Amino acid sequence: MDYQLETMVIHADADLSSEKGVAPAIHYSAVFKAEDSAEFIAMSSEPQHPRNYTRYGNPVHERVKTVMAQLEGTETALVTASGMGAIATTVLALVKAGDHVIGQRRHYMSSSKLLDDMLPRFGIEVTLVEQEDAAAFEAAIRPNTRLILLESPVNPVLMLTDIAAVTRVARAHGILTMADNTFSSPINQRPHDLGVDIVIHSATKYLGGHHDMSGGVICTSKALAEEIWHTHITLGAVLSPMDAWLLLRGLRTLPMRVERINANALALARFLEQQPQVERVYYPGLESHPQHELARTQMQGYGGVVAFGVRGGYAEAERFVAALQIPHNAGNLGGVDSLAIHTAAMWAGTMSPAQMQAADIPLNFVRYSVGIEHVEDLKRDVLQALATL
Numbered sequence: 001m002d003y004q005l006e007t008m009v010i011h012a013d014a015d016l017s018s019e020k021g022v023a024p025a026i027h028y029s030a031v032f033k034a035e036d037s038a039e040f041i042a043m044s045s046e047p048q049h050p051r052n053y054t055r056y057g058n059p060v061h062e063r064v065k066t067v068m069a070q071l072e073g074t075e076t077a078l079v080t081a082s083g084m085g086a087i088a089t090t091v092l093a094l095v096k097a098g099d100h101v102i103g104q105r106r107h108y109m110s111s112s113k114l115l116d117d118m119l120p121r122f123g124i125e126v127t128l129v130e131q132e133d134a135a136a137f138e139a140a141i142r143p144n145t146r147l148i149l150l151e152s153p154v155n156p157v158l159m160l161t162d163i164a165a166v167t168r169v170a171r172a173h174g175i176l177t178m179a180d181n182t183f184s185s186p187i188n189q190r191p192h193d194l195g196v197d198i199v200i201h202s203a204t205k206y207l208g209g210h211h212d213m214s215g216g217v218i219c220t221s222k223a224l225a226e227e228i229w230h231t232h233i234t235l236g237a238v239l240s241p242m243d244a245w246l247l248l249r250g251l252r253t254l255p256m257r258v259e260r261i262n263a264n265a266l267a268l269a270r271f272l273e274q275q276p277q278v279e280r281v282y283y284p285g286l287e288s289h290p291q292h293e294l295a296r297t298q299m300q301g302y303g304g305v306v307a308f309g310v311r312g313g314y315a316e317a318e319r320f321v322a323a324l325q326i327p328h329n330a331g332n333l334g335g336v337d338s339l340a341i342h343t344a345a346m347w348a349g350t351m352s353p354a355q356m357q358a359a360d361i362p363l364n365f366v367r368y369s370v371g372i373e374h375v376e377d378l379k380r381d382v383l384q385a386l387a388t389l
């Protein structure tokens with residue numbers, strides 16, 4: 001039967017096991033036994049066998065893969081130990097020395113490191129383009145371009161990439177596209193519907209949703225998944241069965257959590273826009289966002305990350321974040337607990353405020369990842385913290 005999303009995330013994996021428990025079992029075994037030598041041969045020769053060796057596959061992985069493929073609308077999925085495990089494994093599976101890769105000037109920090117530093121060391125050429133300019137991707141294409149990396153929205157000011165425009169061009173040139181969909185979750189954005197070949201997630205964020213596990217997901221076609229899987233078992237970024245189980249539990253409530261987070265974040269962003277001590281609010285759901293029209297066409301919701309500058313500089317942002325009572329001062333996003341960080345503080349150990357200013361790091365920026373708490377409490381908390389400025 002075809003289910004609506006809310007039903008699917010709870011029941012899509014039900015047929016995968018003959019177990020009688022209503023809750024799925026955690027299969028901690030690193031290895032599974034065969035009944036006879038014919039079964040051992042079958043287990044050993046089938047890629048991604050769910051009951052052979054956990055680095056190759058595991059029954060809990062199998063359940064997560066089934067739910068994730070349906071969430072992103074792809075044929076299948078793979079799971080990894082972290083979001084970076086998913087990104088690095090996919091890129092390294094698909095490119096070789098002499099190939100050219102196009103990425104964005106702004107990506108998640110470790111993805112930028114992969115593009116700027118690691119790929120060139122393996123003889124792979126990389127061009128980075130401004131993501132707001134869809135034509136820049138086409139202009140960067142060379143005869144040896146193999147892969148285009150997309151990520152939308154992106155830190156720190158939540159700029160967007162016109163996903164459909166880029167995939168149209170990529171397909172016309174026979175180039176693969178890969179999108180990091182972590183900031184949206186499949187509830188708010190489905191890149192495969194917009195033409196992307198491979199959709200990646202850090203499951204550590206919305207998918208797990210409780211700040212209690214690390215994981216990654218790769219959603220794609222069966223053919224590409226098999227190709228990537230061979231690199232995956234070589235690199236070995238294997239999701240632990242316990243974390244796979246926590247991820248599966250998180251996915252059961254994903255539609256409900258994201259719906260609440262979207263509503264809370266939009267209300268908080270509008271509220272922040274009205275405060276005189278707030279300089280500027282960046283959120284794709286606000287009419288003031290420079291790409292709001294694109295957000296409305298390619299996203300179904302705008303997510304939980306709201307970025308804003310408080311009036312003043314480094315010290316004022318520091319004081320504001322310290323005065324917040326509800327969000328934890330921690331650098332994750334997409335979970336049930338709200339989190340807030342002073343963005344520039346991530347560089348404070350290695351750079352002076354003057355150096356940061358020269359490097360274009362805004363000193364007064366706050367990144368607020370909105371959780372599922374009551375929004376009136378979040379607003380009151382923000383007000384009392386702004387009053388300390």
Ligand SMILES: *Cc1c(COP(=O)(O)O)cnc(C)c1O
Pocket residue numbers: 082083084085108180182183202203204205214215216
């Ligand atoms: C966190 C994050 C990653 C990396 O995920 P890990 O699970 O920490 O490895 C990649 N991309 C984005 C957009 C992220 O927010």
